[in-house]
Amino acid sequence: MSSKAFNLTKGERTFNIINYAVLTIIVAVTLYPFLNVLAISLNDSTDTVRGGIYLWPREFTLKNYETIFGYTTLLQGFKISILRTVVGTLLGLLSASMLAFTLSRPDFRSRKFISVFLALTMYFSGGMVPVFILMRDLHLLGTFGVYVLPGIVSAFNVFVIRSFIDGLPYALQESAKLDGANDFQIYYKVILPLCKPVLATIALFLAVGQWNSWFDTYLYNGNKPSLTTLQYELMKILDSTQQGSAMTNANDLANQMAQVSPESIKMAITIVVTVPILVVYPFLQRYFVGGMTLGAVKA
Amino acid sequence: METLTAGKAHTANAPGTPRKKKRSFWSDLIRQRYLYLMSIPFVIWLFIFNYLPIWGWTMAFQNYKPAKSFGDQEWVGFDQFNRLFHDDQFYLVLRNTLAMSGMGLIAGFIFPILFAVLLNEVKSMPFKRITQTISYLPHFVSWVVVAGIVTSMLSLDGIVNQLLMWLHLADEPIQFMAKGHWFWGIVTSSDIWKETGWNAIIYLAAITGIDKELYEAAKVDGAGRFRQMWNITLPGIRSTIMVLFIMSIGHLLSIGYEKQMLLGNNLVTDYSQVLDLYALNYGIKIAHFSYGTAISMFNSVISVLLLFTANGLFKKFAKESIM
Numbered sequence: 001m002s003s004k005a006f007n008l009t010k011g012e013r014t015f016n017i018i019n020y021a022v023l024t025i026i027v028a029v030t031l032y033p034f035l036n037v038l039a040i041s042l043n044d045s046t047d048t049v050r051g052g053i054y055l056w057p058r059e060f061t062l063k064n065y066e067t068i069f070g071y072t073t074l075l076q077g078f079k080i081s082i083l084r085t086v087v088g089t090l091l092g093l094l095s096a097s098m099l100a101f102t103l104s105r106p107d108f109r110s111r112k113f114i115s116v117f118l119a120l121t122m123y124f125s126g127g128m129v130p131v132f133i134l135m136r137d138l139h140l141l142g143t144f145g146v147y148v149l150p151g152i153v154s155a156f157n158v159f160v161i162r163s164f165i166d167g168l169p170y171a172l173q174e175s176a177k178l179d180g181a182n183d184f185q186i187y188y189k190v191i192l193p194l195c196k197p198v199l200a201t202i203a204l205f206l207a208v209g210q211w212n213s214w215f216d217t218y219l220y221n222g223n224k225p226s227l228t229t230l231q232y233e234l235m236k237i238l239d240s241t242q243q244g245s246a247m248t249n250a251n252d253l254a255n256q257m258a259q260v261s262p263e264s265i266k267m268a269i270t271i272v273v274t275v276p277i278l279v280v281y282p283f284l285q286r287y288f289v290g291g292m293t294l295g296a297v298k299a
Numbered sequence: 300m301e302t303l304t305a306g307k308a309h310t311a312n313a314p315g316t317p318r319k320k321k322r323s324f325w326s327d328l329i330r331q332r333y334l335y336l337m338s339i340p341f342v343i344w345l346f347i348f349n350y351l352p353i354w355g356w357t358m359a360f361q362n363y364k365p366a367k368s369f370g371d372q373e374w375v376g377f378d379q380f381n382r383l384f385h386d387d388q389f390y391l392v393l394r395n396t397l398a399m400s401g402m403g404l405i406a407g408f409i410f411p412i413l414f415a416v417l418l419n420e421v422k423s424m425p426f427k428r429i430t431q432t433i434s435y436l437p438h439f440v441s442w443v444v445v446a447g448i449v450t451s452m453l454s455l456d457g458i459v460n461q462l463l464m465w466l467h468l469a470d471e472p473i474q475f476m477a478k479g480h481w482f483w484g485i486v487t488s489s490d491i492w493k494e495t496g497w498n499a500i501i502y503l504a505a506i507t508g509i510d511k512e513l514y515e516a517a518k519v520d521g522a523g524r525f526r527q528m529w530n531i532t533l534p535g536i537r538s539t540i541m542v543l544f545i546m547s548i549g550h551l552l553s554i555g556y557e558k559q560m561l562l563g564n565n566l567v568t569d570y571s572q573v574l575d576l577y578a579l580n581y582g583i584k585i586a587h588f589s590y591g592t593a594i595s596m597f598n599s600v601i602s603v604l605l606l607f608t609a610n611g612l613f614k615k616f617a618k619e620s621i622m
Contacts, residue, residue, distance in 0.1 A: 009523075011523050011524070012523070012524060012527045012546050014462065015420075015523070015524045015525070018400045019417055019420050019421065019423070020426070022417060023417060023421065023430050024603075026430070026434070027429075027430055027434070027493070028412065028434050030433055030434060030436060030492070030496070031433060031436075032458070033448045033452060034436070035456070036451075036452075037448065037451075045517035047364065051396075051456050057550055086509075095341050095344070098337040098338065098341065099338055099341050101337065101541070102334045102338040102340075103335050105334060107331075108331060108334050109324070109327045109328075109331060110335070110338070114338055114342055117342060117345065118345065121349040121350075122605055123549075123603060124348075124599055124602070124603050125349070125351070125352070125553075125593075125599060126351075126352020126353070126355055126594055126595070127357065127578065127584070127592065127595020127596060127599050128575055128579055128582065128591070129355070129358070129578055129582035129583060129588060129594070129595045130352040130354075130355025130356060130592055130595060131352045131355075132582070132583055133352075133355050133358065133365075133592075134348075134351055134352050134355060135590060136365075140459075145533065149348070150343055152341070152348075153341045153344050153345050153348075153349075173540070176619060180413065182333055183331065183333035183334050183337075184333040184336070184337065187333075188435070200610070201552050208439055211441075212439075212441035212443075213441075214441065214442075214443050214554075215557060215560075219579075219583070230599075232443050234443050234444070234447070235443045235561065238443065238446070238447040238450070239446075239561065252386045259314075265450075266447070270444055270447055270448075273441070273443070273444060274440055274441075274444055277439045277440070277496060278436065278439065280437050281435065281436075282432055285432060285435070287503075289500055290418075292501065292504075294502045296322070
């Protein structure tokens with residue numbers, strides 16, 4: 001290897017330079033908006049109006065963050081967002097791992113039927129309006145349940161976990177069976193601990209999905225300030241041209257806030273909404289890269 | 300061992316009378332009760348949240364009034380669809396949907412593949428790893444945040460306009476967000492920015508599977524880096540590309556609505572309105588539930604048809620690639 005690295009031809013060297021340059025530009029284009037948002041959020045809000053903040057705040061201050069932590073709607077949204085992320089992720093993990101375990105058992109009698117029943121949901125959906133009517137008929141409008149209940153079972157997640165379990169030696173289950181373990185104990189004591197890497201991946205997918213969703217709040221809970229989420233509040237504040245949800249009355253607080261919120265405040269909220277995920281994902285990278293590949297091969 | 304394989308043995312031994320079969324089903328049910336307890340609740344769940352909405356399609360053939368019970372609804376046959384297919388707005392919306400999904404489909408292939416191939420050529424591991432980690436970052440950010448970022452970058456005094464002015468590519472700042480004909484491009488570019496790194500994961504994994512000796516042999520034959528990319532890397536991931544491409548054809552109509560809704564505004568509706576938003580505006584906001592359902596149903600049915608076509612194509616391709 002090392003000897004090759006020394007006698008690069010001229011063409012090779014040019015190629016390398018151009019390649020590194022292109023990739024560096026891609027990295028810069030990816031990172032710049034985040035750094036810019038961060039810089040603006042740390043800059044004095046009246047000074048920001050003058051423009052020209054790029055990578056570094058001109059008049060450093062933490063006041064924007066102090067201000068937004070005084071907004072009660074945002075704090076409420078923060079609470080609900082965390083709650084739905086935790087509950088939604090746990091329920092999603094439970095359902096996906098249990099279903100995956102049963103579907104990975106070659107001796108399970110209804111395995112074929114359930115697999116097809118599950119796989120079909122990946123190919124069609126009732127559509128926005130029928131789902132809305134269903135939620136209304138189930139009396140889920142204006143409840144916390146509408147955030148976590150509809151998405152508990154996800155076919156994609158089940159199949160990813162199942163293909164992981166298929167890769168585990170079946171002898172483990174058989175020997176546990178010989179030791180007198182029932183199927184639930186096999187699931188709980190043998191399979192779950194071994195599935196940690198794939199469960200970490202799925203947990204990340206689920207948590208990101210829950211944390212980032214705003215449309216269900218808009219559609220189902222727009223007139224319930226007590227059930228608002230962080231993303232929804234950010235949406236209303238950023239999007240001052242749109243008059244909020246159709247279901248909210250026009251003169252609610254967030255809309256008024258949107259008109260008066262200076263750029264720096266908006267950017268501070270953006271950071272608060274974004275940071276929790278950005279802190280977590282690099283540590284899970286090893287897992288989700290594997291999980292993504294596994295899912296794609298099987299799907 | 301015996302209990303685990305017993306299920307198979309049972310069915311194999313008893314193809315006989317239906318009564319015998321039934322008994323073995325019940326005994327299986329009891330023996331595998333934990334497996335059933337761990338799966339049936341979720342099957343019921345799926346039935347409620349994924350299958351029941353299909354029953355809601357009946358609304359498309361009614362003049363649905365929320366206050367009435369199912370039996371009292373007025374049935375109108377294909378009137379809603381008739382109205383839909385005679386609505387000029389519908390064709391505009393369909394055009395927007397197809398345009399944006401087509402652009403997204405093509406860009407969603409070219410850029411991740413390019414990125415993966417270029418990244419694969421990097422020999423420095425730290426650089427490779429850092430680039431990759433950063434490239435995933437936007438995938439984890441919500442569309443709300445991305446729309447906010449895009450709007451601020453493209454604003455009159457935003458960085459894009461400043462760059463254009465500085466490079467003398469524009470004489471005055473361009474009002475990107477206010478001009479309809481920019482909208483499709485903006486949505487596609489945002490998508491590229493957000494998902495390129497993420498979608499490259501699969502291609503990078505596929506590239507890892509290519510035999511290293513092929514590169515060595517090509518080098519001996521005097522092939523440069525471009526030749527190696529073109530003649531080894533790209534053909535090596537050809538089947539992955541085909542599989543993913545065919546699969547995404549099936550999702551042409553289901554491109555979502557989040558970006559269009561968040562990036563759009565009143566000035567660009569003629570270009571930003573997509574099928575789902577159209578269903579939202581008619582079906583839910585002004586409570587024309589039946590009409591909205593007809594739109595949703597059209598969308599779902601065409602999607603399924605596309606998926607079947609794609610699946611057929613896929614099978615044909617899979618057969619050919621084996622031969």
